[in-house]
Amino acid sequence: xxxxxxIKYYRDKTAMxxxxxxxxxxxxxxxxxxxxxxxxxxxxxxxxxxxxxNITVDDLMGTEVxx
Numbered sequence: 001x002x003x004x005x006x007i008k009y010y011r012d013k014t015a016m017x018x019x020x021x022x023x024x025x026x027x028x029x030x031x032x033x034x035x036x037x038x039x040x041x042x043x044x045x046x047x048x049x050x051x052x053x054n055i056t057v058d059d060l061m062g063t064e065v066x067x
Contacts, residue, residue: 003046004036006060010053025052 001009011021018036022029025048032049035041041049050057 001062002038003041003060003062004038006062007032007041007049007053008036010055010059014053016053021049021052025049027052 011018016024018029018032021027022032025032025045027045027048031039031041031045035045035049046057046060050060053060
């Protein structure tokens with residue numbers, strides 16, 4: 001999955017609207033919509049969205065960190 005698909009997945013999983021995520025993350029609703037529709041997010045937006053969704057950036061990238 002791409003980052004936008006994963007953001008939508010985690011947002012839907014928590015029953016959070018784009019507007020609610022925008023308020024919680026500080027990333028505009030327009031930007032969230034664009035990301036969910038295929039625009040590549042900036043690293044800063046990835047960090048803000050992950051924090052607001054209570055997940056890691058690795059989760060949004062579809063990767064796992066192995067120790």
